[in-house]
Every structure is written in C-alpha cells, then in structure tokens.
Amino acid sequence: MSADARLTRRFFQRDPVTLAKALLGQRLVRADDGRRVAGLIVEVEAYLGERDAAAHTFGGRRTKRNQAMWGPAGHAYVYFTYGMHHCVNIVAQREDVPEAVLIRALEPTEGLGVMRARRAAARRDRDLCSGPAKLTQALGIDLGLNGEDLVGSTRLFIERARARRVPEAGVVASPRIGVDYAGGWAAEPLRFHLRDHPHVSRP
DNA sequence: TGCGTGATATTCT
DNA sequence: GAATATCACGCAG
Numbered sequence: 001m002s003a004d005a006r007l008t009r010r011f012f013q014r015d016p017v018t019l020a021k022a023l024l025g026q027r028l029v030r031a032d033d034g035r036r037v038a039g040l041i042v043e044v045e046a047y048l049g050e051r052d053a054a055a056h057t058f059g060g061r062r063t064k065r066n067q068a069m070w071g072p073a074g075h076a077y078v079y080f081t082y083g084m085h086h087c088v089n090i091v092a093q094r095e096d097v098p099e100a101v102l103i104r105a106l107e108p109t110e111g112l113g114v115m116r117a118r119r120a121a122a123r124r125d126r127d128l129c130s131g132p133a134k135l136t137q138a139l140g141i142d143l144g145l146n147g148e149d150l151v152g153s154t155r156l157f158i159e160r161a162r163a164r165r166v167p168e169a170g171v172v173a174s175p176r177i178g179v180d181y182a183g184g185w186a187a188e189p190l191r192f193h194l195r196d197h198p199h200v201s202r203p
Numbered sequence: 204t205g206c207g208t209g210a211t212a213t214t215c216t
Numbered sequence: 217g218a219a220t221a222t223c224a225c226g227c228a229g
Contacts, residue, residue, distance in 0.1 A: 082225050083208025133225050
C-alpha cells in the first residue's frame, strides 16, 4: 500500500458524527519494526465534546489525561480504563474543540499472526478486534501512542481503503455502549457500525 | 451473570 | 496531600 493512501489532516477536521461515518471502512494501521498490523474500521462512536455528558471533556473538563482531545484533529487520544484496558479515539474538529471518535471494532486484515499471539484469549479471529479494548491489545496500542499525530506518524495511522462513504443504508446508528450515566445523552444514536458485519462488538 | 483491576477525577482534610 | 468513587470493558462461568 503506497504512502499516499494515508488520510490527510483535512479528513479529520470535521464534526465527530460526520467523521465517525467517514471512518467506517477505512484501514487503521499499526506499524511496529516495519511490521504492519491492521484492520478495517467497522464500528465507531462519536463523542461531542463539552456539551456531551458521555465525553471525557464534558463541561469543558481539561485534564492531563484528556489533553489530546483538546489538540488538533488527526491525533490519537489513548486512555486507560477499568484498571486493565486501553481505548483509542481519533481527535476531530480543530484545536480547543475537544471532540473525538472512539474506534470500537475492526475487521482484521494484516498481521493476524501477531494479533493472535497478543490475544491468546481470542478463540476465533472474530474475537481479535471486536471491542475497543480488544483492538488496542491486538494492535499493541497503549499510552505510548497517546497524542500521536496520525497524519505524520510512522507508528500509527489510517489509510483510505474505500473512496466513497458507506451508503446510509449500510450503516446502523444506535446508542453508545456503556454510557448509561450520561442522562439523555446515553440514548443519542451516536454509535455507528456496518450493517450485519460479523466483526462488530455486538449487533 | 458477576467480578478484576488501577489510573483518574473529585472531594475531603 | 490523602481518601474514595467511578469507569468509552473483557472474561470466566
């Protein structure tokens, strides 16, 4: 895959709902020692920043942990949660507008041997990346990649794997997972996944 | 279905 | 400073 397949800054400088849908079908690549481990994005969630009670930046919270969300578009926001899991988000919009897209599931396409080695618990290949913490484990993404600029990085980036957006009919919108604490925001249809895709975290 | 696990944000002294 | 409540989850069972 040539380098010019990589998504550019402009691609990320959009509202997180538009960006979330545009990311479906694109390829998330982790390059490590020249070895590629990658998958197609099949499930995402949009986090709408200061006004979104489910977002880490709700109400304008600005902390050391979430500072990547406040930075420019196209950077990674990686955080650690539940005492054992990492999750990766793609920062949207522009500097000082702390909105992002959480990557929830991938269809593994490259480096499956590495993924299987890292995820001994996965009994089938569809268990390798079908969840936000599973895919970070499979791709070797941790806090060392927090704030990474996906536009210029040699370690983590996104390649264009489809020229056009997935048709609306091929995308299912539903409430986000695990945000019941967020009041009315918990019900907003801000999770998007490819319809009938076997690698989503849940149907 | 219920835990484990530990960083972080928040709320105290 | 220190205590504590919370948490964008995964796995065993």
